[in-house]
Amino acid sequence: MSAVKFVDHGYADPDPAISAGSGPFRHYELDAAFHDELFHEDGTPRARARRLGAALSRIPPEDLERLQDGVYRRFVHEGITFTVLGVEDVSEQIIPIDCVPRLITAEEWDHIERGLKQRLTALNLFLRDVYHGGKSLRDGIVPADLVLGCPQYRIEMRGMKVPHDVYVAVCGTDIVRAGDTFAVLEDNLRVPSGVSYMLACRTAMKWAFPYLYRAYGVREVADYPERLYSTIASLSLTGEAPRMAVLTPGRYNSAYYEHAFLAGEMGVDLVEGRDLVVHDATLYARTAAGLRRIDVLYRRIDDDFLDPVAFREDSVLGAAGLFHAYRAGNLVLANAPGTGVADDKALYAYVPRLIRYFLDEEPILANVETHLCREPEGLAYTLDNLEELVVKEVGGSGGYGMLVGPHATKAERKAFAEHLRSDPANYISQPVLPLSRAGCFVDGRLEPRHVDLRPFVLQGREEQHVVPGGLCRVALRKGSLVVNSSQGGGCKDLWILRE
Amino acid sequence: MLARMAANFYWLGRYAERTENTARLLEYQLTRLVDTDADELALGWRVVYRALSQSPPQAPADVDEAEAFLIADAYTLTGGLVEDTTNPASMISCWGMARENAREIRPRLPLPVWVCLNQGFLWLQETEFADAWGEGPGALVSQAIDRLRLLAGVVDANMARDDAWRFLELGRYVERLQQQVLLLDMWDRIARPDGDGLVLSWADLLRVCGAFEPYRRDRSLTLRRGSVLGFLMRNPEVSRSVRYATDRIGSALRGIDPAGGRPPLAPPHRMVLRMAAALELDPGGGEPSPDGAPAEVFESLTRDSRTLHGLIQASYVDYPVTAGLPS
Numbered sequence: 001m002s003a004v005k006f007v008d009h010g011y012a013d014p015d016p017a018i019s020a021g022s023g024p025f026r027h028y029e030l031d032a033a034f035h036d037e038l039f040h041e042d043g044t045p046r047a048r049a050r051r052l053g054a055a056l057s058r059i060p061p062e063d064l065e066r067l068q069d070g071v072y073r074r075f076v077h078e079g080i081t082f083t084v085l086g087v088e089d090v091s092e093q094i095i096p097i098d099c100v101p102r103l104i105t106a107e108e109w110d111h112i113e114r115g116l117k118q119r120l121t122a123l124n125l126f127l128r129d130v131y132h133g134g135k136s137l138r139d140g141i142v143p144a145d146l147v148l149g150c151p152q153y154r155i156e157m158r159g160m161k162v163p164h165d166v167y168v169a170v171c172g173t174d175i176v177r178a179g180d181t182f183a184v185l186e187d188n189l190r191v192p193s194g195v196s197y198m199l200a201c202r203t204a205m206k207w208a209f210p211y212l213y214r215a216y217g218v219r220e221v222a223d224y225p226e227r228l229y230s231t232i233a234s235l236s237l238t239g240e241a242p243r244m245a246v247l248t249p250g251r252y253n254s255a256y257y258e259h260a261f262l263a264g265e266m267g268v269d270l271v272e273g274r275d276l277v278v279h280d281a282t283l284y285a286r287t288a289a290g291l292r293r294i295d296v297l298y299r300r301i302d303d304d305f306l307d308p309v310a311f312r313e314d315s316v317l318g319a320a321g322l323f324h325a326y327r328a329g330n331l332v333l334a335n336a337p338g339t340g341v342a343d344d345k346a347l348y349a350y351v352p353r354l355i356r357y358f359l360d361e362e363p364i365l366a367n368v369e370t371h372l373c374r375e376p377e378g379l380a381y382t383l384d385n386l387e388e389l390v391v392k393e394v395g396g397s398g399g400y401g402m403l404v405g406p407h408a409t410k411a412e413r414k415a416f417a418e419h420l421r422s423d424p425a426n427y428i429s430q431p432v433l434p435l436s437r438a439g440c441f442v443d444g445r446l447e448p449r450h451v452d453l454r455p456f457v458l459q460g461r462e463e464q465h466v467v468p469g470g471l472c473r474v475a476l477r478k479g480s481l482v483v484n485s486s487q488g489g490g491c492k493d494l495w496i497l498r499e
Numbered sequence: 500m501l502a503r504m505a506a507n508f509y510w511l512g513r514y515a516e517r518t519e520n521t522a523r524l525l526e527y528q529l530t531r532l533v534d535t536d537a538d539e540l541a542l543g544w545r546v547v548y549r550a551l552s553q554s555p556p557q558a559p560a561d562v563d564e565a566e567a568f569l570i571a572d573a574y575t576l577t578g579g580l581v582e583d584t585t586n587p588a589s590m591i592s593c594w595g596m597a598r599e600n601a602r603e604i605r606p607r608l609p610l611p612v613w614v615c616l617n618q619g620f621l622w623l624q625e626t627e628f629a630d631a632w633g634e635g636p637g638a639l640v641s642q643a644i645d646r647l648r649l650l651a652g653v654v655d656a657n658m659a660r661d662d663a664w665r666f667l668e669l670g671r672y673v674e675r676l677q678q679q680v681l682l683l684d685m686w687d688r689i690a691r692p693d694g695d696g697l698v699l700s701w702a703d704l705l706r707v708c709g710a711f712e713p714y715r716r717d718r719s720l721t722l723r724r725g726s727v728l729g730f731l732m733r734n735p736e737v738s739r740s741v742r743y744a745t746d747r748i749g750s751a752l753r754g755i756d757p758a759g760g761r762p763p764l765a766p767p768h769r770m771v772l773r774m775a776a777a778l779e780l781d782p783g784g785g786e787p788s789p790d791g792a793p794a795e796v797f798e799s800l801t802r803d804s805r806t807l808h809g810l811i812q813a814s815y816v817d818y819p820v821t822a823g824l825p826s
Contacts (some may be wrong), residue, residue, distance in 0.1 A: 076621065077614050079602070251602050264606030269501050277820050288505040288662060288755065288815040450663035 018053040019043040027445040029163045035179050035436040036448055037102065037306055048103045048497065049439075056100065056439070056446060064441055066076060068283060071204040080200045082254045082485065096490030098203055099208055102438045102472050103216075106264060109496045112175065112182055113466040115365030116457050118355060120171050123189065123342050124459060130341060131157045141357045142350045143232045144444045146374070147417040149425075150347070152190075152340025154303060154308055160327060162336050163235045164461045166301035166337050169334040170228070170298075171457040172471070176368070177436040180326045183366045185433070185452065187351070189343040191300050194471035194491075196258035201493040217498040219371030219468035225356070227458055227465055228494060232298050232334045234461035242332075245269040245285060246275075248495060249317045259300050267393065268298075273305075278321030278407070281328035295335040296332045297322075303337045345394040345428050346372055368433060374425040385450040387431040391420065404481075406432055441475060450475045452483050453494065468496040504607055505666045506816045507600040512670025514597035515616075516591050518679045519647045521551055522640050527707045529637035532573055541568040542697045544576055546690050550682040551580065551588060574632060581639065583626040590643060594620045609657040610749070612650070619646040643686040662755055669751040669811065676744040677804045683731055683741075684797035691724070701727040725746055728793060733778055741800065745775050748807070755815065767810040774803050 019027045020036075020043040030036055030043060038049040045053045056064070071092065075081075081092035106111075124239055130147055131154075137144040147153055172192025174185040200495035206213050229244070229374065235413050250272050263270035269285060277284045277291060284291035310323035315342035325331040339346065349370040352363045361369040371378040371389075382389060386405050393401035403416040420427055454472035472494040473483035476484035483489040500508075524547045530545060545568045548555060556576065558567035568576075583589045587596075596622045601608055623643060631639035658664045685705075690699035701722040714722075714730050714737075734740045749771045751761040752760065761763025764772070777799060 078610065079613060079617050089655070121792075187588050246606075252598075256602075259607075260602075260605040268606075269504075271501065275501055275503050277823075279824060280822070284824075285503040286820075286823060288502050289500055290818075291820070291825060293825070360647070411539045 018045055018050075018057050020033045021029055024061070025053070025446050026047070026209060028439070029449050031448075034434050034448075034450070035177060036437055036438075037177075037451075038439040038448070045114070048105055051215060052101070052212065052439075055209070057442075059262070061444060064099065065444060067208045068147050068441055071097055071099050071208055072416050074204055074207070075200065078200075079256055079257065081199070081358060083252055083256055084254070095197055095224075096302055096476055097204060098440045098442070098449075098476070098490055098492040099205070099437050099442050099475055100446070100451075101205055101209070101493045101495045103497060103498050104496050105331050106499055108182070108466065109219075111364065112455065113468075114172055115182075115184075115363070116171075116455060116466050117464050118359065118361060118364050119173065119184065119187070119351065120356045120459055120464065122351070123171075123187065124167050125167065126335075126354045127339060127342050128162070129358075131162075131338065132159065133315070136357055139174050141353050142347065146344075146346055146350075147341055150341045150344050151385075152303070152338065154338030154341075156323065156327075157336070157338040163237055163328075163332050164444040166235055167336040167339050167462065168342075168458050169231055169235060174454045175365070175406060175432055176457065177451075177453075178434050181366065183368050184348075184351075185368055187343045187348060188346070188454070191453070192456065193255040193258055193300075195457070195467070196456055197305050197491050198456075198467075198471045198490065198494070199224060199261075199470055201472075201491055203496075204495040209239075209466065213495075214411075216495060218238055218306040219496040219498055221467055221469040224467055225262060227467070228262065229266040229268070229299075231458040231463070232296055232332075232458040233466070234463070235277075235332045235334060236296050237329060237332060238295045240373040243293055244270045244296040244298065247271055247297050247301055247318075249271075249305065252489065253300075255300065258433040262298075271297075273315075273317045273319050276319035276322065278325050279320055280331045281321070283319065283322060283325045287494060294331065296334065298334050303340065306333075306337065346425070348434050349428065368430050370431045373420055373427040373429065378429070379424045382427070383417055385429075386417060388432065390432055391416060391429045392479060393426055394428060395426075404432070432481065435475075436482075438472075438474070440476070442472060442478075447478070449478070450481050450483065451492070469494050500607065500662050500666075502818075504604050505662065507603045507769050508607075508663050508666035508672035508730065508811070509816075510671075511597050511600040511604070511810070512667040512672075513674040514593045514600065515647065515650065516589070516595040516671045516674040517678070518597065518650075519644065520675070521588070521590050521593065522643045522647065523707065524550060524642045524682075525577060525580060526637055527703065527808060529573070529577065529640060532636055537569060538697055540573070541565065541700075542690055543699060544568040544571070544573075546685050546699060547580075548576075549685040549689060550678070553580070553588060554584075555822075556626055558634065573636060575667060577632075577636065577640075578628055582623075591623055597770075601751045603769040604663070610765060611653050611657050615650045615653045616647075619643075619650060622646065665751040666755045666815075668747060669755070670752070672744045673808055673811070675739065675750065675806065676741060678738055678806065679708070679731070679741055679744060680797050684794065684801075686763050687724070687797075688794065689715060704731070708737070710734075710737045710739060732793075742775075742778055745771060745778065746816075749775065756785045759814075765814060767814055770807045771808055774800065774807070777803070789812065 020030050020039040030039060032041060040046055075094045080095055084091050085092050088165060098155055126136060137141055168189045170192060173189040174186050175182050180353050233242055245268050246259055246263040248256060248270055260270055271285050275285050279470060283294045287292055301317050304312045305317040307318045307323040308315045309320045349372055352367055355361060355363045373379040373382050389405045391403040435450040435452060438451045440448055440449040451472055451474045453470050453472050456467045460464045472492050473489050474492050475481055475483045476490045477488045480488060528547050529541045555564045555567045556571040559572055581584055581590045584591055586592060601616050602615055605613060688703050689797055702711060705714050705727060709730055710731060710818045718726055730740045735742050735746060737743060751769060752768055756765055
């Protein structure tokens with residue numbers, strides 16, 4: 001690879017002459033059906049994009065190729081990978097990264113930030129209510145059977161005092177932009193992942209576009225590990241300097257890099273179940289110098305696997321007695337067990353109601369239109385409009401277990417309809433979202449691609465913090481709306497502008 | 500530090516050392532391809548393979564080991580030790596295992612160390628062995644040695660001298676101890692230069708161990724078996740002497756477990772002291788007698804070093820839970 005020369009291509013000098021469909025953007029085709037974040041419908045650049053567009057137009061394509069390649073190699077050499085379990089082997093893959101940053105203005109971000117804080121506050125109150133009397137269920141805000149029948153509802157948490165009533169300390173909320181508005185697509189309240197890619201993308205972009213980054217005045221995200229540590233530590237019941245660890249399923253887990261990265265950045269141990277021992281309702285880690293107590297565990301494994309005594313008895317990923325230590329008040333878990341009941345895709349439809357009920361406020365961020373197949377009218381609507389809808393399993397993730405109606409064959413839709421009829425409560429449907437498009441550098445060309453966004457919210461004992469950035473996923477295949485890395489998606493850096 | 504991570508650092512040290520040892524022996528043998536006759540080359544391969552605990556190449560039943568190495572070609576013999584992923588002792592396998600251990604300890608491993616180790620592994624994995632051979636038989640191995648030395652330097656420059664470092668050192672020198680004893684044993688047993696017939700020189704043994712110049716300065720240009728073996732066994736300043744390895748193991752153990760170094764001695768400390776004493780009190784004194792066979796000494800050291808490995812595991816990694824509870 002040739003060395004990349006850092007040349008200031010006049011980044012500080014916005015050039016209004018650029019336009020979609022001409023010059024370096026000659027392959028950039030606008031589509032009126034989708035909001036484009038770089039250009040207006042008439043092809044002129046949006047105000048926020050003038051500087052970026054000017055910079056991209058001034059960098060020779062071969063330099064952009066080298067930058068893209070340089071970023072890719074950084075990821076390879078630093079081992080910024082996700083693990084893919086195949087039938088016969090395990091492989092490490094690099095998450096594709098696009099070298100063109102996505103831009104969000106300060107005004108837009110302020111709206112998102114307020115909405116996210118409001119949403120997480122309501123969800124934490126809801127979780128406390130679910131496990132302490134269920135007033136919201138009795139009041140009919142959410143159907144009780146939806147909650148009590150949810151596989152993620154943990155009866156073991158009923159009546160249990162969670163430290164400082166913070167059930168969800170780390171939240172990753174998927175947000176999409178359709179037109180000029182942002183909407184929440186999904187809440188991830190169990191073990192949201194992707195924050196390490198956000199940080200890796202940022203480091204790479206600072207390396208690739210140092211002058212542009214400086215000229216734009218981008219809000220910083222590098223303090224995330226420090227904030228994560230102080231957030232989780234604030235939940236401790238033992239004082240100022242709790243002994244903390246990150247619990248990982250191990251290196252075969254797809255997010256292992258992230259677990260190792262966060263533990264390293266926070267300066268805490270990365271433990272696996274085999275490192276842990278519970279004695280006298282206290283959790284210990286096996287160190288080379290004997291057993292050492294753990295006060296706070298940032299767990300990155302699902303509830304089911306935390307403790308073979310309390311949950312799945314065949315689990316070898318957790319530690320026997322861990323939940324007992326938690327119940328005894330000798331251990332803090334972040335996030336608390338049982339939070340999955342609030343990020344179920346069916347429960348999602350009720351979040352605006354929960355916000356009104358618990359906070360007496362109107363939701364700042366809207367939901368995407370959602371039809372619950374558990375309700376007869378929702379099922380009928382879904383079956384009647386299968387060609388135009390996306391149907392998802394309520395407990396599914398990663399783009400699996402879903403049907404994208406417009407892209408499915410008649411036979412696939414027919415087979416899926418059978419699943420719907422036989423187990424309607426397991427599905428919801430939503431319209432195909434016209435995800436906004438951002439500029440990307442793909443195969444040597446600047447072209448638009450669909451994007452979404454996962455910002456991360458931290459809820460400590462007293463403070464809430466929304467990271468000014470997030471994991472921006474991009475559907476790198478032309479025309480595709482699927483952003484999942486397991487299905488051809490990649491990521492790009494998200495720049496939240498100060499002004 | 501976590502016991503599992505201590506074990507990972509220990510094994511990272513062992514696998515990195517093992518890779519480097521294989522590369523060094525191969526470099527020695529491959530440089531001889533140019534001007535050494537076939538019989539002597541075969542003898543060299545035999546020593547290298549035995550010193551690496553490798554089985555001889557497959558040959559018809561009526562062919563003995565010495566002849567099997569005569570029949571086999573250098574390309575195949577080298578490939579088996581470099582690129583053969585089915586051979587757990589090949590360089591690519593050992594480098595890969597070092598990397599897998601490093602992945603487990605990434606939160607404790609400085610990024611430059613990981614990047615250097617990872618880049619080296621990816622380089623070896625992506626290198627076409629046949630193409631590299633075309634550039635010269637020893638080219639690939641020489642580059643590998645350069646990368647391993649770079650790794651050692653990056654480790655030295657970036658790691659704090661804490662328990663992680665000590666366990667890495669422990670693994671490195673337990674491995675070196677075992678490999679070095681085996682090499683001396685095989686050289687003395689198979690290729691004894693003072694014996695009849697084909698021989699490998701004592702000077703070559705010193706060069707393989709990076710000890711030729713120190714020996715020349717410390718002793719003389721006259722190379723005798725007892726003097727060379729004694730030097731490589733007991734010299735405290737040569738980094739590939741057995742004594743040097745036991746000293747470093749003792750030093751790492753004293754850092755990891757200071758209390759274990761005082762009476763009552765912890766089992767690993769006791770074993771290292773016993774090995775050090777055996778080296779000092781070897782009846783051969785400074786130099787084994789010319790005709791004496793130090794095979795018993797080598798066997799004893801091999802046995803003790805294996806026991807030491809087991810004691811380290813049992814004391815710091817796999818100890819019973821009840822023994823680890825805070826008092």
